[in-house]
Amino acid sequence: MSKFQQDPLPQKVDNLVERSILDLGIPPCPVILDRFMSEMNKSDPDYNRLADLIGSDVSLSAGLIKTANSPFFGLRQRVRSGGEALVMLGLKNASRAIAGIILRKSFPNVPNLERFWDSSARISHLSGWLAQRLDIRGLRAEDAYTFGLFRDCGIPVLLGRFSSYESVLDRANREAVLSFTDVEGSEMPTNHVMLGCLLAQSWWLPEEICLAIRNHHDLLALESVNSKLPMLSRKLIATAQLAEHLLQQQSGLSITHEWQKLGAACLRLLDMEESQLEALYAETQSIVSTAE
Amino acid sequence: MHHTNIIDSLTGLLDRFGCLQTAQRLAADSAANGKVFSAIWVDIDRFKQVNESFGHLGGDEVIKDLARRFRNRLGGRAEMSRMGGDEFVLLIPKCDRVLAQQLAGELASTVEEPITIDNLTLRPTASIGIAIHDPGEDSLVLLERADRAMFAAKTKGGARIICSGDEPIPGRLGVVLAREELSIESKLHTALENGGLCLHYQPVIHAKGHIEAVEALMRCSVNGENIPPGQFIPVAEKTGLVIRLGEWSLFQGAMHARMLQDAGYHTKVAINVSRAQLISPKFTQALHAALICSNVKPELVELELTESLFMDISDTVQMNLKNAIAAGVGLAIDDFGTGYSCLANLKDIPAGKLKLDRAFVTVLPEDRRALAVVRAMTKLGHELGMTVVAEGCERQEEIDALLDAGVDAIQGFFYARPMPEEALLPWLQNRNMK
Numbered sequence: 001m002s003k004f005q006q007d008p009l010p011q012k013v014d015n016l017v018e019r020s021i022l023d024l025g026i027p028p029c030p031v032i033l034d035r036f037m038s039e040m041n042k043s044d045p046d047y048n049r050l051a052d053l054i055g056s057d058v059s060l061s062a063g064l065i066k067t068a069n070s071p072f073f074g075l076r077q078r079v080r081s082g083g084e085a086l087v088m089l090g091l092k093n094a095s096r097a098i099a100g101i102i103l104r105k106s107f108p109n110v111p112n113l114e115r116f117w118d119s120s121a122r123i124s125h126l127s128g129w130l131a132q133r134l135d136i137r138g139l140r141a142e143d144a145y146t147f148g149l150f151r152d153c154g155i156p157v158l159l160g161r162f163s164s165y166e167s168v169l170d171r172a173n174r175e176a177v178l179s180f181t182d183v184e185g186s187e188m189p190t191n192h193v194m195l196g197c198l199l200a201q202s203w204w205l206p207e208e209i210c211l212a213i214r215n216h217h218d219l220l221a222l223e224s225v226n227s228k229l230p231m232l233s234r235k236l237i238a239t240a241q242l243a244e245h246l247l248q249q250q251s252g253l254s255i256t257h258e259w260q261k262l263g264a265a266c267l268r269l270l271d272m273e274e275s276q277l278e279a280l281y282a283e284t285q286s287i288v289s290t291a292e
Numbered sequence: 293m294h295h296t297n298i299i300d301s302l303t304g305l306l307d308r309f310g311c312l313q314t315a316q317r318l319a320a321d322s323a324a325n326g327k328v329f330s331a332i333w334v335d336i337d338r339f340k341q342v343n344e345s346f347g348h349l350g351g352d353e354v355i356k357d358l359a360r361r362f363r364n365r366l367g368g369r370a371e372m373s374r375m376g377g378d379e380f381v382l383l384i385p386k387c388d389r390v391l392a393q394q395l396a397g398e399l400a401s402t403v404e405e406p407i408t409i410d411n412l413t414l415r416p417t418a419s420i421g422i423a424i425h426d427p428g429e430d431s432l433v434l435l436e437r438a439d440r441a442m443f444a445a446k447t448k449g450g451a452r453i454i455c456s457g458d459e460p461i462p463g464r465l466g467v468v469l470a471r472e473e474l475s476i477e478s479k480l481h482t483a484l485e486n487g488g489l490c491l492h493y494q495p496v497i498h499a500k501g502h503i504e505a506v507e508a509l510m511r512c513s514v515n516g517e518n519i520p521p522g523q524f525i526p527v528a529e530k531t532g533l534v535i536r537l538g539e540w541s542l543f544q545g546a547m548h549a550r551m552l553q554d555a556g557y558h559t560k561v562a563i564n565v566s567r568a569q570l571i572s573p574k575f576t577q578a579l580h581a582a583l584i585c586s587n588v589k590p591e592l593v594e595l596e597l598t599e600s601l602f603m604d605i606s607d608t609v610q611m612n613l614k615n616a617i618a619a620g621v622g623l624a625i626d627d628f629g630t631g632y633s634c635l636a637n638l639k640d641i642p643a644g645k646l647k648l649d650r651a652f653v654t655v656l657p658e659d660r661r662a663l664a665v666v667r668a669m670t671k672l673g674h675e676l677g678m679t680v681v682a683e684g685c686e687r688q689e690e691i692d693a694l695l696d697a698g699v700d701a702i703q704g705f706f707y708a709r710p711m712p713e714e715a716l717l718p719w720l721q722n723r724n725m726k
Contacts, residue, residue, distance in 0.1 A: 025585060069487055078486050154581075161584050189619070190580035198543045198581050201536070204487045226301040228532075 016070060017089070017097035021063030024199075026156045028059040029117035033102050040099045047091045054098065055082040055145075056121040058153050062203060064094055069204040078204045081146045113156050115255075119244070122288065124148030126243035127236075129287050133280075134270060139235050147209050147236040148243060150200055151216055154192030157199070162188070176257045180217040193217060212236040217258070222265045238266035246284040300374040302352055303359035308474055308531075309481070311373035311381050315431035318371070318383055322425060330392035332370075332382045333421040333438035334399060337450035339378035342414065350409055351378075354416070361402045366395065379442075381435065389455060392422045396453045417451035419443075424456070432475055476527040479514040484536060488514045491544050492710035495719070496562070496681055496703040503720065504681065504701040505560035505594055508545040509710050510537065529568065538569040543582045548713060550588035557720055562594040562624060567601045573608055576615040583619060590620030594645070599627040602637050610640070617642050624681075629669055638676060646673040648699070650684025657693035670698040 021028070036053050039045050054060045061082030068085040069078045079085045086094055128145035130136075136144075158165045165188070172183035184191035197214035212233035215221040221229045222237060245259040259266075267274065300307040306314060318329045336342075336358070343351040355378060362372055362380065370382040384395060403418040421441025425434050437456040445454040483489050493506040512519045528534040545563035552559050569575050583590055595616060601609065616623060624645035625638075629652060638646075648669060655662045666682070673680040682694045685704030694702060711719060 025587070071487065157585060161587075185577075188580075189615070190577040190584065194574065194577040195581040195585060198539060198578065199585060201484070201540055202543055202547075204485055207481060207485050210485075225304055228298065228301055230298050 014093070014097040014100060017063060017067050017094060018101050020066040020070070021059060021098075021101060024059055024062055024066070025160060026059040026062060026153055027113065027160070028057050029113070029121075032057045032060070032117070036095075037099065037102055040095060045095070047095065050095050051083065051086055051091055054086060054094070056125070056149075057117070058120050058149055058156070060098060061085070061146075061149055062153065062199075064089060065205070066203045080206050080209070081142045082149070083142065113159065116152065116155055116159075119247070120149050120152060122247050123151070123240055123243045126247060126284065126287065127240045130239050130243055130246075133283070134239075134272070136235055136239065136270060138232055139239065143206070143209060143232075144236060144239050146205070147212055148240045150196065150205070150209070151213055151240055152192060152196065153199055153213075154195030154197075157195055158188070158192055173256045176260060179219065179261065180256075180258065208232040208236065216240070217262075219262055219265060222262065222269065234269050237262075238269040241266045242270065242280075246280060247288065249281050250284050250288060303356055303374050305359055305362075305380070306371065306373035308373065308375050309477065311371075311375065311383070312431060312435070312474060312478060314371045314373070314383055315435060318385055319425060319429070319431050319434075321385065323427065325386075327386040328388055328427075329383060329385045329425050330387040330389070331423045331425070331434050331438040332384065332392060332396050332399065333375075333423075333435075333442040334380040334382070334403070335419045335442050335446060336378040336403065337417045337419055337446070339416075342416075346409055353409060354407055354414070357407055358403060358416075361405065362399065365398055365402045370395070381438065387424075389422070389424050392424060393453065393455065396420045396422055400451075400453060419445035419450045420453040421445055422453065422455040435474065472523075473527050473530070476519060476524055477531050477533070479517075479519060480512065480524055480528060480531075480533050480537070482514050483512050483519075484533075484540070486514070488512055489537070489540060490713065491541060491548065492712055493548075493561070493716045494703060494710040495708045495716075496701050497707050498701045499695055499699070503557075503559050504679070505562045506716065507562040507596065507703065507710075508541060508548070508564070510541050510564075529566065532568065534566045534568045535572060538564075538566050539578045539582075542569075542578060543585065546582040546586035546588050546593055549592040550586040552717070552720075553588055553592055555717060557717075558592065559720070560592050560594045560622065562596050564626070565595045565597060567598060570597070570601060570609050570612050571606060573612075575612040576619075579616060579619060579621070583621075591622065594622035594624055596624045596626040596647070597641065597643065599625075599630070605637060605640055613642060627683075629665070635672075638672070644678055645681060646676075646678045647681045647683055647703075650682075650704075653682050653684045653690055653694065653704070654686075656690045663693060663697060666694065666699070667697040674698065 032053050036050060039050055039053070054064065064082055064085035065079055068088040073088065079088055124145045125148070127148035128141045131139045131141040131144035155169065159169075168184055168187050172180045175183045181191045181193055193214050193216060197210050200210045200213050208230050211229060215229050215233065216237045221227045222234055241258060241262055244256070245263060248255060248259070298307050298310045299305070315331065322329050339351070342354055355374070358380070359372070359374065362382070366372070366382060370384045373381045373383075375381055382399070384392065387395070400418055400420060403416055406413045406415050419442050421438045421444065423434050423437035423441060441454045441456040441458070445452045448454075490511050491508040492511050493508055495506050496504040498504040510521065512524050525534070528537050542563055542565070545561045549559075549561035552561070569578070583593065613623060622645065623641065623643040624647055625641060625643045626647045627649045628646050630649045646669070648666060652662050652666050656666070657663060670680045679700045680698070681701045681703060682699045683703045685691050685694065685702045685706045687706065691702055691706060708719065
């Protein structure tokens with residue numbers, strides 16, 4: 001049934017959640033969905049665990065934010081994280097709605113997004129922790145978490161639409177000199193940061209988060225004296241980039257070259273010395289293993 | 293609000309938005325610690341002449357030099373902002389009238405130190421306005437008072453300091469406007485992240501009865517207050533926010549075209565694109581992002597190009613338009629026949645549609661000369677293979693005259709006013725406009 005054959009303002013929040021998630025074009029992580037369903041199927045589901053699962057998935061979080069910020073709810077102050085959206089919608093309602101979509105198997109077939117799901121969940125978690133650990137002035141841990149989660153949300157959309165994007169992504173990840181988006185731009189008419197920014201803007205996420213998504217591979221925007229990028233956006237970018245670097249150090253895999261290109265600028269923005277990283281490497285291990 | 297300070301790119305000081313935020317913060321601090329703070333508004337006298345004599349680059353050098361001097365003199369004691377052009381605001385915590393007057397005097401002498409540029413020595417002066425924050429006063433009102441005091445100093449010949457309350461009664465529209473603009477800019481930021489924007493749609497009816505397109509028109513409201521486009525668009529253009537608003541409407545318009553497509557309507561959605569968007573090399577990326585996210589058939593998206601684009605069709609603009617055509621979207625030239633419109637541009641812009649300015653319509657059918665111009669423009673449009681649309685039609689006689697002149701399609705209150713997104717589909721269904 002087409003969207004317009006329904007009431008334009010669905011009476012059931014379930015419908016709205018379903019539409020929001022399915023319209024995103026970003027598939028949820030199947031592992032999260034499995035864990036979610038096995039928790040829901042228990043006689044006494046642990047709703048805190050369900051909230052954690054939803055919060056760690058790009059698609060489910062974005063869908064809930066989009067729903068909570070839709071005109072249907074008419075909130076004066078928009079929510080800015082998956083957690084806030086859950087509180088707004090009611091954890092039980094939202095969980096029931098998500099379970100309904102999973103059971104109907106409404107999600108389209110998608111290319112393998114394992115790396116995307118995995119890294120967005122880890123980066124958001126670690127970014128939130130770093131914001132508190134480093135006590136970064138003016139940066140809310142929740143915003144750092146939200147940015148970490150949605151930073152690359154343009155990637156799954158492009159993967160779903162262009163079969164060639166996987167190889168573009170691979171080249172961009174390996175590129176040591178050109179910026180990530182320059183590599184995308186050499187083969188695509190757009191890039192994941194523009195897509196991510198427009199998506200986040202359409203969910204009414206805070207301006208600094210949208211601008212951070214748009215500029216997170218742009219060294220000039222981070223450092224140049226002429227840059228108009230708000231300081232909070234720069235700090236969000238630096239925090240998530242540091243989180244990515246710590247995770248790559250911890251796993252021993254350097255999948256991207258972003259730290260070589262942006263790391264020095266990020267450290268300056270966070271007011272950190274290279275020598276302070278060693279201590280963080282050690283702490284990261286315990287944070288990541290606790291999360292898992 | 294969630295904004296952090298935004299830095300003025302030329303001087304590294306705060307910009308207008310950063311200034312307002314800082315004023316709000318100081319007002320809160322002041323309420324907590326009971327100490328008043330002050331705003332000092334500095335405007336360089338006859339700065340226009342500096343720009344005219346040394347060019348904008350020379351002018352920029354002077355501004356940078358002044359910012360450096362202010363920092364050296366008052367750094368650490370004041371929060372400094374550049375409000376645009378040659379205007380600076382210094383916000384000084386824990387500062388009463390006596391101290392503010394003393395600091396303003398220091399600033400005046402700082403400004404008057406000679407500046408050498410292109411081997412010429414300038415001795416600038418400044419008009420300075422002071423306002424002391426009243427407990428509970430809105431930060432915008434404080435800034436407005438400082439601005440008004442500065443203006444009073446300027447109208448007295450410049451090179452002087454006036455404290456708010458000492459100046460004559462103001463009557464300058466510009467002062468109100470400056471404050472209004474600041475307030476509208478702040479509201480636009482709020483609208484962008486608080487769901488305060490939406491698109492309304494006005495149908496364009498073809499002479500043969502079908503729907504030619506629907507034009508998406510942006511509406512903005514903040515906390516229940518509607519801000520008319522005539523107010524927010526000029527401020528958006530001035531502050532650069534027009535790019536983000538334009539991208540937002542590009543995305544939403546494409547999404548809506550997709551929803552119409554899903555509902556079985558092959559209706560084009562025409563989206564207004566500003567000059568600022570088209571002179572940006574990122575326009576093509578934004579357009580493709582909107583097309584990819586919406587997954588709409590590109591031919592159902594039409595870009596309406598504003599007449600100000602005609603001022604200067606740079607290589608970037610040409611490339612963006614070429615890319616848009618290559619992506620499969622349509623182009624329409626809006627408000628044709630007035631302003632910057634120039635026939636020579638018609639050959640350079642690969643548009644498929646010409647929208648005649650409403651100025652020609654409202655005088656029909658009585659004005660025979662206007663009718664002759666409409667007839668000629670329509671013929672020209674047709675020769676170029678374009679569909680010709682007339683905007684702003686409200687009366688049957690206008691429509692009869694326009695159709696008689698060969699115009700292909702009509703837009704205006706006569707057929708429909710702009711309507712909210714949710715009203716469009718029922719409207720189409722009622723008229724069986726598939």
